[in-house]
Amino acid sequence: xxxxxxxxxxxxxxxxxxxxxxxxxxxxxxxxxxxxxxxxxxxxxxxxxxxxxxxxxxxxxxxxxxxxxxxxxxxxxxxxxxxxxxxxxxxxxxxxxxxxxxxxxxxxxxxxxxxxxxxxxxxxxxxxxxxxxxxxxxxxxxxxxxxxxxxxxxxxxxxxxxxxxxxxxxxxxxxxxxxxxxxxxxxxxxxxxxxxxxxxxxxxxxxxxxxxxxxxxxxxxxxxxxxxxxxxxxxxxxxxxxxxxxxxxxxxxxxxxxxxxxxxxxxx
Amino acid sequence: xxxxxxxxxxxxxxxxxxxxxxxxxxxxxxxxxxxxxxxxxxxxxxxxxxxxxxxxxxxxxxxxxxxxxxxxxxxxxxxxxxxxxxxxxxxxxxxxxxxxxxxxxxxxxxxxxxxxxxxxxxxxxxxxxxxxxxxxxxxxxxxxxxxxxxxxxxxxxxxxxxxxxxxxxxxxxxxxxxxxxxxxxxxxxxxxxxxxxxxxxxxxxxxxxxxxxxxxxxxxxxxxxxxxxxxxxxxxxxxxxxxxxxxxxxxxxxxxxxxxxxxxxxxx
Numbered sequence: 001x002x003x004x005x006x007x008x009x010x011x012x013x014x015x016x017x018x019x020x021x022x023x024x025x026x027x028x029x030x031x032x033x034x035x036x037x038x039x040x041x042x043x044x045x046x047x048x049x050x051x052x053x054x055x056x057x058x059x060x061x062x063x064x065x066x067x068x069x070x071x072x073x074x075x076x077x078x079x080x081x082x083x084x085x086x087x088x089x090x091x092x093x094x095x096x097x098x099x100x101x102x103x104x105x106x107x108x109x110x111x112x113x114x115x116x117x118x119x120x121x122x123x124x125x126x127x128x129x130x131x132x133x134x135x136x137x138x139x140x141x142x143x144x145x146x147x148x149x150x151x152x153x154x155x156x157x158x159x160x161x162x163x164x165x166x167x168x169x170x171x172x173x174x175x176x177x178x179x180x181x182x183x184x185x186x187x188x189x190x191x192x193x194x195x196x197x198x199x200x201x202x203x204x205x206x207x208x209x210x211x212x213x214x215x216x217x218x219x220x221x222x223x224x225x226x227x228x229x230x231x232x233x234x235x236x237x238x239x240x241x242x243x244x245x246x247x248x249x250x251x252x253x254x255x256x257x258x259x260x261x262x263x264x265x266x267x268x
Numbered sequence: 269x270x271x272x273x274x275x276x277x278x279x280x281x282x283x284x285x286x287x288x289x290x291x292x293x294x295x296x297x298x299x300x301x302x303x304x305x306x307x308x309x310x311x312x313x314x315x316x317x318x319x320x321x322x323x324x325x326x327x328x329x330x331x332x333x334x335x336x337x338x339x340x341x342x343x344x345x346x347x348x349x350x351x352x353x354x355x356x357x358x359x360x361x362x363x364x365x366x367x368x369x370x371x372x373x374x375x376x377x378x379x380x381x382x383x384x385x386x387x388x389x390x391x392x393x394x395x396x397x398x399x400x401x402x403x404x405x406x407x408x409x410x411x412x413x414x415x416x417x418x419x420x421x422x423x424x425x426x427x428x429x430x431x432x433x434x435x436x437x438x439x440x441x442x443x444x445x446x447x448x449x450x451x452x453x454x455x456x457x458x459x460x461x462x463x464x465x466x467x468x469x470x471x472x473x474x475x476x477x478x479x480x481x482x483x484x485x486x487x488x489x490x491x492x493x494x495x496x497x498x499x500x501x502x503x504x505x506x507x508x509x510x511x512x513x514x515x516x517x518x519x520x521x522x523x524x525x526x527x528x529x530x531x532x533x534x535x536x
Binding site: 007015018019022023024025026027030031032033061062065067069087088089090091092094095098101103105106108109110122124125126129131132135157159160163164166167215256257258262265 | 337369378
């Protein structure tokens with residue numbers, strides 16, 4: 001059922017608007033506004049484009065979040081905001097000012113992400129390919145090549161976490177933990193503290209596994225989605241983590257980004 | 269060689285600081301400040317923690333970017349900023365105000381990401397697992413199940429792009445294009461316009477492939493990393509895209525996020 005859009009937010013960027021959208025989404029989580037449309041205007045470089053989008057916002061009664069670095073465009077959006085009585089939020093301006101004032105430096109004012117084929121680019125691509133190649137315990141030899149080794153029972157979100165960490169440049173592998181299967185012996189050779197054990201509240205995992213079975217068209221009443229079996233698996237995993245002496249992250253109620261943030265903090 | 273850190277930026281968040289870091293990184297790209305340390309203070313909930321971090325910033329001479337939603341903590345950071353003469357940037361405050369003023373609503377002021385096991389969570393997890401499972405043309409049957417089908421020659425960044433799009437909730441598959449190999453016949457059955465052809469400037473790809481060979485310890489002078497071969501592959505790919513009538517994205521000089529943004533725009 002599509003509900004009518006009642007709130008409108010425009011993102012105006014000289015690049016792709018990813019940064020502005022991150023701030024809009026974080027703020028949106030603080031409000032109860034389910035029927036909100038967020039529209040991105042990307043690669044805005046001309047005054048005409050600005051005028052057009054500001055008129056759409058005026059018509060629809062929303063506000064504008066912008067990331068524009070060129071002084072002329074910043075001036076135009078401020079003028080149009082006054083002319084049309086539209087509220088605007090300047091996402092990067094205050095921070096550019098803080099940089100300039102604190103570090104006595106001037107911004108380059110070049111729009112776009114200024115992407116370069118630098119070491120960081122190659123590292124991220126390599127990490128993502130690594131994570132795909134060695135997902136779900138496909139090859140134990142990867143353990144000794146990885147920056148991060150994630151352990152956890154089925155459906156605890158190992159794959160999405162691995163991909164997110166890889167996107168941040170960490171070569172990540174993950175291994176499923178099952179009571180009936182001995183963990184790879186290579187885990188005991190890892191000495192640099194990059195093994196992370198994942199855990200979760202049993203009721204939470206029950207919900208995820210039941211949902212999974214539903215999607216697969218399987219009956220709910222199998223052992224896999226029973227609280228007793230889940231508890232047994234989680235107990236076994238925790239005893240293994242203790243034996244390995246690795247840090248344990250509880251992913252219950254955490255977004256992927258949040259769990260990944262905690263893991264990256266452990267590595268620092 | 270480690271260079272001395274000369275600029276210090278503190279991120280202070282009642283959650284993980286991901287949003288603030290996005291704004292800091294976008295701003296940093298506008299300056300030439302290679303020796304900058306960005307330090308995240310996550311899950312800040314107590315006044316003591318705030319005072320401690322502000323004193324560190326005062327000592328090290330940087331500034332603070334913060335995302336705090338609770339009024340008491342916001343008040344403390346403002347007071348400490350005055351007391352210690354530190355510049356602060358409030359990442360979410362101006363937008364929370366714009367929301368409140370424009371939509372006549374009040375923020376919930378709950379710290380954290382408010383993660384829920386909602387449809388969007390399940391869709392993203394499923395999309396990431398799908399992307400991992402069907403990466404690099406592993407199974408042509410996936411073509412008819414995918415939201416996005418990426419085509420491109422070797423090393424054009426199909427895997428990282430697929431993972432990024434999957435992280436945004438799109439089930440993505442990718443297929444390598446090689447002149448010597450017929451493309452899967454299923455491509456011609458796709459009618460909903462979700463095939464995207466990737467292209468790149470030959471010199472750019474040459475640099476990426478040469479780097480790849482270096483990492484693998486292979487000689488540079490192979491056909492794979494010759495400009496003639498690359499041109500032949502790209503020409504073949506472009507003729508296939510024309511035949512399929514799919515949009516073409518040039519990934520030259522674009523960050524993964526930027527190419528992904530363009531692709532998502534095509535789908536809308």
